[in-house]
Amino acid sequence: MTSSLYNHKLHALRVFPEAKPLVLENVRKLKQQIFETNQYIQQILRLAYYRNYPEYSEMDIRFRLACCREGEKVKIYQKRLKANQLLLKNIKPPKPSKDKITDNDIYQAKQVPLETLIPDTIRAGSKRLKCCCPLHEEKTPSFVIYEEKNTYYCFGCQAHGDSIEFVMKTENLNFIEAVKKLNGRW
Numbered sequence: 001m002t003s004s005l006y007n008h009k010l011h012a013l014r015v016f017p018e019a020k021p022l023v024l025e026n027v028r029k030l031k032q033q034i035f036e037t038n039q040y041i042q043q044i045l046r047l048a049y050y051r052n053y054p055e056y057s058e059m060d061i062r063f064r065l066a067c068c069r070e071g072e073k074v075k076i077y078q079k080r081l082k083a084n085q086l087l088l089k090n091i092k093p094p095k096p097s098k099d100k101i102t103d104n105d106i107y108q109a110k111q112v113p114l115e116t117l118i119p120d121t122i123r124a125g126s127k128r129l130k131c132c133c134p135l136h137e138e139k140t141p142s143f144v145i146y147e148e149k150n151t152y153y154c155f156g157c158q159a160h161g162d163s164i165e166f167v168m169k170t171e172n173l174n175f176i177e178a179v180k181k182l183n184g185r186w
């Protein structure tokens, strides 16, 4: 009962792929220990057989005890081996990082200056960078870039946001795609 519960827990465990060499090494060591202990038991048995000690002699009892002791060791090693082999089964290859983005990726993407994404910006009255809104049709620039925050606002269509939102809108990408594009991973 306890053992099956233990196994159940191991099954539920997701093992990090990094652990694989360590578990493989454990399996190798345990197999070696089982092999060596079994060899030792064989040796004891052979010794007992060839010396042909009468049953219940002191030496015979010692041999029996030694066999039991070594046999117990083998049982423990086998249990550990089984647990390690189960761990190996639970090691899944890492998920493809294709769609993964980190907080740092998002941060980096937000740092990409908006003016580098819009080629035809002009500095209006030496203050704000302006241009004709890329998100709606217009003849006079009402799209303003706030460089200190790297955000934009359009006084014509009220569109606003940061570099990620800008790329999402202009290139029709989702958030992850926009972040990747801004980080040159697209």
Ligand SMILES: [Zn+2]
Pocket (backbone or CB within 6 Å): 133, 134, 135, 136, 143, 154, 155, 156, 157, 158, 159
């Ligand atoms: Zn606009």
